[in-house]
Amino acid sequence: MIRVAVNGYGTIGKRVADAVTLQPDMELVGVAKTRPNHEAETAVRKGYPLYAAIEDRVHLFEEAGIELAGTVEELVEAADVVVDACPSGIGAENKAMYEAYDTPALYQGGESADLVDVSFNARGNYDEAEGADHVRVVSCNTTGLSRLLAPVEEAYGVEKARVTLVRRGGDPGQTGRGPINDILPNPVTLPSHHGPDVNTIFPDLDIDTLGMKVPATLMHTHSVNVTLEDAPDAADEVRDLLAEESRLFLIPERHDIDGAGKLKEYAYDIGRPRGDLWENCIWEESVSIEGDDLYLFQAIHQESDVVPENVDAIRAVLGEADRGESMARTDETMGVGLP
Amino acid sequence: MIRVAVNGYGTIGKRVADAVTLQPDMELVGVAKTRPNHEAETAVRKGYPLYAAIEDRVHLFEEAGIELAGTVEELVEAADVVVDACPSGIGAENKAMYEAYDTPALYQGGESADLVDVSFNARGNYDEAEGADHVRVVSCNTTGLSRLLAPVEEAYGVEKARVTLVRRGGDPGQTGRGPINDILPNPVTLPSHHGPDVNTIFPDLDIDTLGMKVPATLMHTHSVNVTLEDAPDAADEVRDLLAEESRLFLIPERHDIDGAGKLKEYAYDIGRPRGDLWENCIWEESVSIEGDDLYLFQAIHQESDVVPENVDAIRAVLGEADRGESMARTDETMGVGLP
Amino acid sequence: MIRVAVNGYGTIGKRVADAVTLQPDMELVGVAKTRPNHEAETAVRKGYPLYAAIEDRVHLFEEAGIELAGTVEELVEAADVVVDACPSGIGAENKAMYEAYDTPALYQGGESADLVDVSFNARGNYDEAEGADHVRVVSCNTTGLSRLLAPVEEAYGVEKARVTLVRRGGDPGQTGRGPINDILPNPVTLPSHHGPDVNTIFPDLDIDTLGMKVPATLMHTHSVNVTLEDAPDAADEVRDLLAEESRLFLIPERHDIDGAGKLKEYAYDIGRPRGDLWENCIWEESVSIEGDDLYLFQAIHQESDVVPENVDAIRAVLGEADRGESMARTDETMGVGLP
Amino acid sequence: MIRVAVNGYGTIGKRVADAVTLQPDMELVGVAKTRPNHEAETAVRKGYPLYAAIEDRVHLFEEAGIELAGTVEELVEAADVVVDACPSGIGAENKAMYEAYDTPALYQGGESADLVDVSFNARGNYDEAEGADHVRVVSCNTTGLSRLLAPVEEAYGVEKARVTLVRRGGDPGQTGRGPINDILPNPVTLPSHHGPDVNTIFPDLDIDTLGMKVPATLMHTHSVNVTLEDAPDAADEVRDLLAEESRLFLIPERHDIDGAGKLKEYAYDIGRPRGDLWENCIWEESVSIEGDDLYLFQAIHQESDVVPENVDAIRAVLGEADRGESMARTDETMGVGLP
Ligand SMILES: NC(=O)c1ccc[n+]([C@@H]2O[C@H](COP(=O)([O-])OP(=O)(O)OC[C@H]3O[C@@H](n4cnc5c(N)ncnc54)[C@H](O)[C@@H]3O)[C@@H](O)[C@H]2O)c1
Ligand SMILES: NC(=O)c1ccc[n+]([C@@H]2O[C@H](COP(=O)([O-])OP(=O)(O)OC[C@H]3O[C@@H](n4cnc5c(N)ncnc54)[C@H](O)[C@@H]3O)[C@@H](O)[C@H]2O)c1
Numbered sequence A, B, C, D: 001m002i003r004v005a006v007n008g009y010g011t012i013g014k015r016v017a018d019a020v021t022l023q024p025d026m027e028l029v030g031v032a033k034t035r036p037n038h039e040a041e042t043a044v045r046k047g048y049p050l051y052a053a054i055e056d057r058v059h060l061f062e063e064a065g066i067e068l069a070g071t072v073e074e075l076v077e078a079a080d081v082v083v084d085a086c087p088s089g090i091g092a093e094n095k096a097m098y099e100a101y102d103t104p105a106l107y108q109g110g111e112s113a114d115l116v117d118v119s120f121n122a123r124g125n126y127d128e129a130e131g132a133d134h135v136r137v138v139s140c141n142t143t144g145l146s147r148l149l150a151p152v153e154e155a156y157g158v159e160k161a162r163v164t165l166v167r168r169g170g171d172p173g174q175t176g177r178g179p180i181n182d183i184l185p186n187p188v189t190l191p192s193h194h195g196p197d198v199n200t201i202f203p204d205l206d207i208d209t210l211g212m213k214v215p216a217t218l219m220h221t222h223s224v225n226v227t228l229e230d231a232p233d234a235a236d237e238v239r240d241l242l243a244e245e246s247r248l249f250l251i252p253e254r255h256d257i258d259g260a261g262k263l264k265e266y267a268y269d270i271g272r273p274r275g276d277l278w279e280n281c282i283w284e285e286s287v288s289i290e291g292d293d294l295y296l297f298q299a300i301h302q303e304s305d306v307v308p309e310n311v312d313a314i315r316a317v318l319g320e321a322d323r324g325e326s327m328a329r330t331d332e333t334m335g336v337g338l339p
């Protein structure tokens, strides 16, 4: 049993914790939180041992009547691996602590690629993580691009990829974020950092990206162009290729799904926890071939697509399974893969 | 076992169907749909017998490879009670069919009060529905107001209620609805129809309402004022009163919930299906007494608050349980009531 | 000629500067800015003498090739009155400077009432500002409420006013502000500070207010209830009363204006600079009498309704005209009053 | 003097009418409207002769006390050219009337390219319109693309253009339009119709487009990629090229403009009527060269960019000026071209 700690129990951390408890080969040692809010209460109610992320705040948990299992340092020590899901930049601050206890650590996409030995995407470069002490599961957007480009590169070769990422302004509960009524080139300078981030997974891929921010909260949406080295005659071939991948969902035309709202509704209907969509959601009709160019639209659920990747990264780092085994196990236990 | 049919399997209908299957004293005979879309597929996958709502379209289901159990008329005939959850106005068209088969029918808030014998809210007027052939479960907003005003009227007497309903422009998947960037007085003429709708439950209550529409999809929010006949000294008394009601959730200050986004997040965290919030969500801090005036804010989850009410209405119409029994059973089986 | 300085050339400051240049009895001595951005360039292009608000930044203007007329201290010294339109809280920091040069100062609604001798609304308490050294032109929302309540109080007496203010999340260019998709009770505790702010103009008025924040940028919208001491029989009387006021615009039903978007369109059509709506915009159809209760909806253009008030406050402080004269002159020169 | 009629006095029509009155070589014969609303009142107040677009409704204008100059047929007969700015599809219905009176007609981008002899963009194909009876001024988006691609093609040759158009959901007053909180691939099938529409101006240009719809009202934003035949070494060359064009505005970095909200604010500051931005607004910093690929972001003000094009099209059709003369005259009289 792999003993897993989760440090930072927010949007990503709580999902990773839930996913870990579903794994037959893993045990959730505990989760660390900074504040005794309702998420802390819920963690306790779920039976997750709760640790104080900041020693000075232990008394706050006590005052709130929330029982602690210890401090984050004890948690890190007790674990075989720690998943850091703290806000951007905090992971970097935590690195020394993980090193002090000699616990391998996974970080999230908000941390810099320089912080770690390896950036990780299961479909893209699973094997490279084995034995690494510091691994970064790339961001939601980079995860979405890596999953898509891996099979495309293998089947047809990528001459150049050009992607416009139309990003949600904030997650549904982040009420302090805008814009309210605008479309923001973001960043304004081109190409954006998303392309280089994909290159942490596929160093040789030629990719230019452009980012925007819009007043929506549910999912990011990518407008994807890939000039192929060896393009197939028909888009159907590409559809078949993508349909093979468990973490790519080809939205069938008959589903009549026009955007993220109806995608989430679909996720609710089929019983997904939190309405999570762990898969890239690619509009089947949009997959097109024009000469050498492949085009498609995909929606990326920022809050959840990295969750199965974190689970796989745990096994990859510890060398507990190969890529195929790990991805299959993760998919089966979580229910990844959509009809 | 009460045999329940659901005609109209959309936002409300699918939730009612799910809730019915949880009731020990009910059996879901089937659901009727007009089109063989992904919701139809999901219904079949859940094991809900599927009936064609429109005879001419039977072949469409066949072509889509979706097996039908029969037509809506057969479904209505086989049921002890039918819950009509069709779009506004379609319920009225269906009335003759329900009468033809002598099956008592529940309608939703989109239908006119004139269509039915009794408008219904479990907390408000449960007993009046017994034996009625046509009962209307009042709208999400009227349900929210009735649940709140019932205990307030009983404890302190309502001299006059004045409520501004700030309504979500559309449900999350209704992408054709606006406004995108506006605050619309809606309706512009005052008072709005919501007050008279509350009077279908409490005929003697003096209430004036004002409606607005804003660019949000998650929940409605009510700004409530009630001038009391016999006001308590302190708001805490009112809080205690409201906390007694299982379908009123007093959002604790420590939860740090500022709006509907975080409320939904909370619902996800505690494992609510679809993130549904069946309860009125009242900000505890907002409950205030100024002289004879009570003030508070409440958020209403338009997609789900009427669901437990439909379940209770089924029992009320058939005389199968009294109010206390029915509400308790519904609450327990569904998990209504929030910590 | 009254020599007027404007310190803080943003949303409010630039409008006040424009309005001052239209007054026959005023001269714009100059405007002070902190940064040499495009607003600074525009000020220069319009011929407004530009002063550096922060001495250390003089060189930045020079580097940007923007000519300065001097520093803010020189500007304050040269003026008979200074209008401070700096961000909330900065006005308080500037107070000592204005006192050092013995220049009477007007502040905006973001400053605390405690900072000043008098809070000001032209229609409400013009005379009280005469001779004061520090005067605060109340916020956009309080201005909107004061203008409305003044004639209502005079004609019918206000027993109690209850107002829900549904506020825009941010101005159109404030892209860092949310919420994107939520309705936020804000503040959550009741009543909100807006009522007490109205009491700085009408100390004896009984008013309770509730605030919300929504994803819209164009205007605030108020849902207004006033229980009258001596209510008229018909709403038409109230409409006639309000129609008498130049700064209240009764939106005629035939205009078919459903919200702020169409109101702005109307402002553009009639040639308003920046599409500004200096008047409260009251939906004529919404004005209703129910027993002793008056109800109506009004939209408030947050960026501009305080501008004529600032112009009047200048005259009021210096005792240069009485209320009637000043308001008439301001209205005529600016074009306040809508058909 | 060219006698110009405008049929359809809405978003586009009223702007064209205003622009026509500014032309020394044109006279506005009148505008035709269907309903006596506030826009009709404003037209009359501006001194624009008003004609009834629908004969049966003449009495409505009379009842509203709005004086009519005649019917639309009389208007069309009296004009040398008619600008049809009716809603999509109505222009096609009007075609027979224009032919009956032998009056050349301009249509807007909502009409089909098949309806007309020539689709028009001043910079792109001015000369082709001479003598045509039916000319379509292409849509706001196609206008924006044509203006940009014309100089790029001339200077460097376009191997292939790929553009993602992130479109505003509706104009500010169109409150019935969504989405409220979503990012919609629209159309879902690729490439979108915008590319072929550009080909009505540049038949040989290789261009693929993808469209999306988002909850914003102010402007469209394009993410532009052009693979050049003969790419320059540095982006500065491209910037210089684009800066030459009066209808392309390169937003300087120092302006600190992050989106459409601040662009409109800038338009207000410099005194633009309605805050109109007739120019493509290109972020100067975004203009980049990566190998053979040019990238940039541009914002397009859907309500106004086609207005100078309509003015030019009038002269082009009647052969009254050559491209250079007409564009220069239009730009000067309207004030097109931004500092
Ligand atoms: N939300 C997304 O869309 C998303 C998607 C992919 C990756 N990420 C990345 O995941 C990481 C976490 O983001 P998130 O959205 O889950 O953030 P979040 O704010 O939802 O959660 C972070 C949690 O960490 C806690 N925390 C703060 N300081 C801490 C500390 N010192 N020790 C322990 N816990 C601490 C916070 O209380 C919070 O519960 C970031 O790197 C982010 O960039 C986020
Ligand atoms: N969505 C809400 O916010 C909400 C809240 C409370 C009450 N209601 C009321 O509930 C009712 C249903 O609303 P909804 O939001 O669930 O609508 P919906 O559009 O989500 O679902 C209606 C369903 O009925 C189906 N349908 C249409 N015509 C039919 C027919 N002739 N026979 C059978 N099925 C048919 C549709 O295909 C759809 O699946 C309305 O009266 C509405 O006013 C809605």
Ligand SMILES: NC(=O)c1ccc[n+]([C@@H]2O[C@H](COP(=O)([O-])OP(=O)(O)OC[C@H]3O[C@@H](n4cnc5c(N)ncnc54)[C@H](O)[C@@H]3O)[C@@H](O)[C@H]2O)c1
Binding pocket: C007, C008, C009, C010, C011, C012, C013, C032, C033, C034, C035, C053, C054, C085, C086, C087, C088, C089, C090, C108, C109, C110, C111, C139, C140, C171, C302, C303, C306
């Ligand atoms: N925008 C509104 O909706 C609104 C409505 C009514 C009242 N107000 C009040 O008006 C005041 C100004 O608000 P605003 O919206 O115009 O803000 P703003 O941010 O648009 O403008 C403030 C300007 O002051 C400048 N500034 C900052 N520090 C300065 C300093 N030390 N000296 C001189 N100038 C400085 C800024 O550069 C900016 O140009 C605030 O008190 C606000 O609460 C704003």
Ligand SMILES: NC(=O)c1ccc[n+]([C@@H]2O[C@H](COP(=O)([O-])OP(=O)(O)OC[C@H]3O[C@@H](n4cnc5c(N)ncnc54)[C@H](O)[C@@H]3O)[C@@H](O)[C@H]2O)c1
Binding pocket: D007, D008, D009, D010, D011, D012, D013, D032, D033, D034, D035, D053, D054, D085, D086, D087, D088, D089, D090, D108, D109, D110, D111, D139, D140, D171, D302, D303, D306
């Ligand atoms: N609004 C934009 O963003 C935009 C941009 C570029 C092009 N266009 C195109 O311009 C055209 C007009 O669009 P719009 O946005 O100005 O529409 P609009 O709805 O704002 O205005 C159309 C006007 O035509 C009037 N009208 C309707 N039927 C009429 C008839 N039979 N005769 C005369 N007038 C009639 C309407 O009352 C309205 O005043 C459409 O083809 C549209 O696709 C619009």
